[in-house]
Amino acid sequence: MSFNPPVFEDPARDSFETSLWHETAIAVPRYPKLSGRQKAEVVVIGSGYTGLSAAIDLAAQGKDVVVLDAREPGFGASGRNGGQVIPAFKYDPDGIAKVYGEELGEAVLDMVSKTADVVFDLVRRFDIACDPRQTGWIQAAYGSSGIDKVKSRHRQWQQRGAPVELLERDELARQTGTGLYPLGVLFRNGGTVQPLSYARGMAIAAASIGARILAYSLVRAIEPDASGWRVSTADGSVTAARVIIATNGYNTPIWPGLRESVVPLYSMQIASPPLPPELSRQVLPVVEAMADTRRLVWYFRKDRDHRFVIGSRGPFKARPSESDARTLVEAACKLFPALRDTAFPYRWAGRVAMTTDQIPHLHQLAPGVFAALGCNGRGVGMGTMMGKILAAASMGAERQVLPYPVSELHPIPFHAFHRVGVHAMITCYRMLDQFS
The missing domain is CATH 3.50.50.60 (FAD/NAD(P)-binding domain)
Structure with a gap:
């Protein structure tokens, strides 16, 4: 050939x-x-x-x-990418079992649940200087359908022994600093790297x-x-x-x-300068990485120097403009009103392969x-x-x-x-x- x-x-x-x-x-x-x-x-x-x-x-x-x-x-x-290390598929465990069948589905689930540990084990094995933080990853519920999705996701992973925790509104707000979401599921083995x-x-x-x-x-x-x-x-x-x-x-x-077997989409991100200590304590003070259940997901985190990074689906180009980034600036301020006077000098995009x-x-x-x-x-x-x-x-x-x-x-x-x-x-x- x-x-x-x-x-x-x-x-x-x-x-x-x-x-x-x-x-x-x-x-x-x-x-x-x-x-x-x-x-x-x-x-x-x-x-x-x-x-x-x-x-x-x-x-x-x-x-x-x-x-x-x-x-x-x-x-x-x-x-x-956002550097979020997520130990879960977009499908929930029950959905994976339906797609692959019971026996293979369990093997796939076991593999998926170990993805974050594989990353952090590799980082430790070779002493990779990538600012690794395995402090957890949260998926927050957006809208009424998001609440049902988060509850179901937590229940299904918990039944399979995954290190997950359901966070009600007050505890979610305490750990993340935003009161926008009513519920979230914390995957304790998730985290972040400098990608x-x-x-x-x-x-x-x-x-x-x-x-x-x-x-x-x-x-x-x-x-x-x-x-x-x-x-x-x-x-x-x-x-x-x-x-x-x-x-x-x-x-x-x-x-x-x-x-032709995948569709490439651009995911765009913006980032702030290092936040002052008082402001940083209000933004993702405990768990430093999360995403929500929107159809066009918002995902956000802090880096090692307390810069705030947020991303979502972007336009079909590798070089987003200041105008392109405006919707993400608005999203950041909606999540954390204290960021309303913060500049976002960084913006970039990368191609994600979707099936x-x-x-x-x-x-x-x-x-x-x-x-x-x-x-x-x-x-x-x-x-x-x-x-x-x-x-x-x-x-x-x-x-x-x-x-x-x-x-x-x-x-x-x-x-x-x-x-x-x-x-x-x-x-x-x-x-x-x-x-x-």
Whole structure:
């Protein structure tokens, strides 16, 4: 099989510009570009959380791993997300059991519940300087339907032994500083990281145990080869028996139908300067990360220097304007009226890969070629976990022992018109949220 796509998206069109995470992240090493012909046991395409997690597991097993990225580690959504480590799917446990069946559903639930611990264990193992705080994550109820959802979510996870707690209005307000929500569920094993530092630290960890990280090496073709597969860029190629594709929302058309199996959406964030101590004590004083149950979710947190960060769905562009950020400024002031005189000099966006069923997809695209994508806004924990699963799958783990099902690739019909459909959906969701 050979596929040489005629058109590529240029990742260079994205820019960190006014990103808080870029300003405060640990330094990125100067990784070389791919040049000439090289060999490896496994080629990983994409150096976000998923690809780097897979590379770490493979290199730890002594495998010869090459990681290729169009830019540098963490440049995509792994360096642009909210840094919230969420140990839950968008589906509740009962819903997961319905989707996967009782036996596999329990394995998936067990895997999902461990995603946050996997992140923080990895951080401790390699001493990654990413400001890790496993102080919990709260999902707050928005509207009457949100109350029912939060109660049900708490009950279902509690029945399965997860470290969750239901917070009534007064206790929720005490822990978060906002009285906007009537109810919330606290996942005690959740938390936060500096997302770009986490990605860069993962790359440093992978390289320290033998993985070869190659930057500014945009993959242009994946072709069969006598050794298995040849992965080519403009300046060279790597042949390997196995290939892992971990490009998620930053897919280019290197494999037929893969890019068309997800819908990329932009999630936008803004951030304040460090809040004065008195003000900081009023904003997320106990649990420093939360999100709500809106259809167009508000998610917010503080960083290590007490900056307030809030995000939600953004326009279809990588560089949001001051005008684009206005709705998030208004949201911040609605949550915390004390922020009404606070400036928000930082704003940025990143592409999130969404699937039609709102769950990640794991694919075997051909013998020796695997992909995982579609974390649906749960990328810090789920991406890290999916990388481990990809590593196991690429090394020949039987499907029945994997904690996640391998599914067929199904491109979304009329994918070329996804922006029209998504724009209509967002408009509808925004109206429904206003009347919830």
